[in-house]
Structure formats: structure tokens, C-alpha cells
Amino acid sequence: MSRSLSILPVLGMPEIEQGADLGELIVKGLELRSGDVVVVTSKIVSKAEGRLMRADDREAAIDAEAVRVVARRGRTRIVQNRQGLVMAAAGVDASNTAPGTILLLPLDPDGSARRIRARIQELTGHQVGVLITDTFGRPWRNGLTDVAIGAAGVSVVEDHRGRTDSHGNELALTVTATADELAAAADLVKGKATGTPVAVVRGLPEALTEADGAGVSPLIRSLEDDMFRYGTSEAMRAAVTMRRTVREFSTEPVHPQAIRRAVAAAVTAPAPHHTMPWRFVLLETAQARTALLDAMLAAWQRDLRELDGWDEARIARRTARGDVLRNAPYLVVPCLVMAGSHDYPDARRAGAEREMFTVAIGAAVQNLLVTLAGEGYGTAWVSSTMFCRDTVREVLELPAGWDPMGAVAVGRPAAVPQDRPERAADPFITVR
Structure with a gap:
């Protein structure tokens, strides 16, 4: 079955300050429908939750957020952070924030997604899904893309194993990262410098779940299954x-x-x-x-x-x-x-x-x-x-x-x- 998706920017979002009601601001910016997936850049969630700090020692902030160094080259570090995400600099970011400040990722992105989802339902009565996203680099690929780091009400993976393809072959390995695909699609509308930190993907209601769900944990590969868990020098050590x-x-x-x-x-x-x-x-x-x-x-x-x-x-x-x-x-x-x-x-x-x-x-x-x-x-x-x-x-x-x-x-x-x-x-x- 073919489908048509719409990706809509949520316009008019103000500069976010600590304590901002993101659910209310999103509702004011776009008339939502049940079945929509609301995709929110983590930076505004961090600002609303007070994760902004002075950039006196960015390296110390990375140390505090990291639980394991995956790879290091010069001053660049790929680490696993306290949320279990493997990313550059533990997500500590100096972009889209005032000079002299840095942003840390939300402490609990899944919890942030659940709160925004509940607030939208309270204000509109609509059942939506919410994704919190951040920008990742990827092994073996140049360029950056947005991925989901928090989720509520969205089935983040679709498991095709056991199904058959158009030629009758049984699929043995295919598990689609639906949440990451939605995050990347929404980022084409949000952009990095347009002041549009929220977008809505419309036309995929089957991706939603009635309950908040397990968040993004199904997307995170366990250490036991991760064949690429170390950089070169870290692998040797x-x-x-x-x-x-x-x-x-x-x-x-x-x-x-x-x-x-x-x-x-x-x-x-x-x-x-x-x-x-x-x-x-x-x-x-x-x-x-x-x-x-x-x-x-x-x-x-x-x-x-x-x-x-x-x-x-x-x-x-x-x-x-x-x-x-x-x-x-x-x-x-x-x-x-x-x-x-x-x-x-x-x-x-x-x-x-x-x-x-x-x-x-x-x-x-x-x-x-x-x-x-x-x-x-x-x-x-x-x-x-x-x-x-x-x-x-x-x-x-x-x-x-x-x-x-x-x-x-x-x-x-x-x-x-x-x-x-x-x-x-x-x-x-x-x-x-």
C-alpha cells in the first residue's frame, strides 16, 4: 500500500527559556490532529528544563555526562552518555545557544517526550506521538542526520523478521528504525539555522501507540551485540x-x-x-x-x-x-x-x-x-x-x-x- 506523508513546520516558536511550556507553544504554532508525530529538537527541551550552563569547562561537562569513552582522536571524543547513547562529546553542544554557554542533553529524553505528549493531549484532546531528536554522525558515512533520543507514543522500530518479501523470501534481519526515519524526515523541515525547532509528520498513524511505550531503548544496541563498540586505540586497550x-x-x-x-x-x-x-x-x-x-x-x-x-x-x-x-x-x-x-x-x-x-x-x-x-x-x-x-x-x-x-x-x-x-x-x- 502506498502512502503520502506531510511534514509541517511549527512556526512562530519563541526563544525558549527555562520553565517554558513546550506543549502549549507547539499547539499555538500548528493545529494538530490525532495520529500526528510531533518531532522536537532536543535543544529547546534542554533549555526549557534548565540544562543550559556556562561554558567555563566544556571538557569537564563532557566528562560529567559520559560513562564510557568509545573512541578518541585528539580532542574529539565519541562517548556513551548516561542515557546510553553513543555520540560525539556526550551531546554537549555550543550551537544555537548564546556565546559563552553550552547545552546538555535532557536528563531523561523519554520522560520529556511523555510530558509533552500528555500536555498536548490535555490541551487538544488529540492522541499524538512525540519524538525528541538530536544530531548524530554515523560510522562509515559522512554528514549528520537527526535521530530519536526520546520517544512517547511511537513504535520506534518495526520488526519485519519472519515476514516475506515480494519474491517470497523470508526476512531474517530487517528491523526498521521508524523513529530515526521520522526524525531525519522532520529535520528537512526544521533545518539547523532556520529557528524552526519543531515539525510534525502527518500521514503515519499506524506508527503511534496508545501507551507511551518503552521510549528509545529498543533502538539502542546492547554492548553484547555491538561489534563496533570501540575505536581503534580503545579496542586495543x-x-x-x-x-x-x-x-x-x-x-x-x-x-x-x-x-x-x-x-x-x-x-x-x-x-x-x-x-x-x-x-x-x-x-x-x-x-x-x-x-x-x-x-x-x-x-x-x-x-x-x-x-x-x-x-x-x-x-x-x-x-x-x-x-x-x-x-x-x-x-x-x-x-x-x-x-x-x-x-x-x-x-x-x-x-x-x-x-x-x-x-x-x-x-x-x-x-x-x-x-x-x-x-x-x-x-x-x-x-x-x-x-x-x-x-x-x-x-x-x-x-x-x-x-x-x-x-x-x-x-x-x-x-x-x-x-x-x-x-x-x-x-x-x-x-x-
Whole structure:
């Protein structure tokens, strides 16, 4: 069914001051009908609600409004604000306000929309929908557009999933952001510099709801579903923070391509003499993992018994630490190769040369672990292969020059790791 929409400006709105009755001013500016959607720029709502402040410290105002930094480049910040909206500068705005002042977003845009809606119904008897809007930039797209940040009496999304298109194909992903489309359409009439902060969209009564509804919350993607929740540097810091030793894994298999992406990141680590001193052995089958771990267990038991004189109970307690490897669905064995190293005749320089290469593989493994954390995998880097290198090389049929540098268990964590407290840098810094 085709439809025709009208977008009407609400003219004659005065400069808004704190305490202004927006519902009454809107009714005076345009004769409303039931089924209209009234679209109100957030700036006048903020002014009416006393969210105007002196611009002594805009950065401090952004800090106060933000709950999470999403991305930062120079002085520009994309943040999540207290309403859950991800936007530039937490919506703190210096446009369309007197010099030396700034506007903060309404504390509760949904509540603002509900109050305006109730006031319009009180004055006119008409059932309308109300949207509060603000201007957003968008990832991957140049230019700005208005979106809904508050709503009352409007079905903000239309879920098409389960319906069929004109060719009979079932729609599986399509959810239309109706409120944002209405906000953008109304902004073509309101404009940014015309002094017309309110417009009415007429001709879409099916978008209205009798109750105020849930506001704009259905439009806000949860953090769990947001694949783009961080900027570049923030994503790196988050991945480093998420990287932790996981000792219990679920049975969910590990995607081999995720491991290969992590290895590709690992081999970008710095290394001495322009070498590539890393090799990564991927144990993708249960048979390969079991064969290696059984052989390592036998070697450990032999050494602890014959070289250290431990009794069987103590040996059992010590080797039980290897269960984290045995219970993981995937193992990676990083190996150090010294090809390209310099041959020094004295032990001091030869030892330093090996240490340089050892540091390089440590950096590579850190890249591997951080990348896997970004993919949602947990890891545990265990040193046990370093104590039975000959056994590992024999079982995995590795060249003599490959030195196993532990083993990395990989998998989905069986439980959500506890939050890690922030660790200050100062105790680890010496300045000269």
C-alpha cells in the first residue's frame, strides 16, 4: 500500500527559556490532529528544563555526562552518555545557544517526550506521538542526520523478521528504525539555522501507540551485540584488559581461521636483525593434543621421579596443573627459531643474543593472546613444553632448531571472568 506523508513546520516558536511550556507553544504554532508525530529538537527541551550552563569547562561537562569513552582522536571524543547513547562529546553542544554557554542533553529524553505528549493531549484532546531528536554522525558515512533520543507514543522500530518479501523470501534481519526515519524526515523541515525547532509528520498513524511505550531503548544496541563498540586505540586497550589466563573452557570448538588471524598478528612483533624467529604449531585435532600431552606427562613424571626424587602423590599434584591444556579444545605451541642470529664466541654475548630472540617471541605470543581476546577467546600460556623440548619435538615431528616456548590453551571461557581491577603504572616506572 502506498502512502503520502506531510511534514509541517511549527512556526512562530519563541526563544525558549527555562520553565517554558513546550506543549502549549507547539499547539499555538500548528493545529494538530490525532495520529500526528510531533518531532522536537532536543535543544529547546534542554533549555526549557534548565540544562543550559556556562561554558567555563566544556571538557569537564563532557566528562560529567559520559560513562564510557568509545573512541578518541585528539580532542574529539565519541562517548556513551548516561542515557546510553553513543555520540560525539556526550551531546554537549555550543550551537544555537548564546556565546559563552553550552547545552546538555535532557536528563531523561523519554520522560520529556511523555510530558509533552500528555500536555498536548490535555490541551487538544488529540492522541499524538512525540519524538525528541538530536544530531548524530554515523560510522562509515559522512554528514549528520537527526535521530530519536526520546520517544512517547511511537513504535520506534518495526520488526519485519519472519515476514516475506515480494519474491517470497523470508526476512531474517530487517528491523526498521521508524523513529530515526521520522526524525531525519522532520529535520528537512526544521533545518539547523532556520529557528524552526519543531515539525510534525502527518500521514503515519499506524506508527503511534496508545501507551507511551518503552521510549528509545529498543533502538539502542546492547554492548553484547555491538561489534563496533570501540575505536581503534580503545579496542586495543580493551583487548589487553580482556586478556587473562582462563583455566576452564567450554566445549565450543575454536574456529581455525580465528587462530590464523591471531598468528598473522603475532608475526608483526618486533624481532632482532630483521629475522622472523617464530613458528606456531597448531594442534587442531584431539588425537594430536592427546598424543602430545600423554608424552609430556610421561616425561614430567620421569624427571620428577628420577631427577627430583618426588613421591607419586607430589608428582600427581604437580602434573595436575597440565589439566588446563588437556581440557582445552585447541592448543598452540609457539616455537623459537634462532635462524639469523649472530654467532658470538663468548658466552656473555651469545647469552644476550638468545635473550633478544626470546624477548621477540614473548612479544609475538602477547600479540597472539591479545588478538584472541579480541575474538572472544580465553587463553592460558603454560610453560610446560619448555621442560621437555626433546619430547615435544619428537611427538610433533619438529625440526631440531625449533624450541617450544610453552603451550597456549585456547577456547571460549566456561564462565565470564571477573572484572580485573585497574593496575596503576606508577609502581612499575622509574624516571631518570
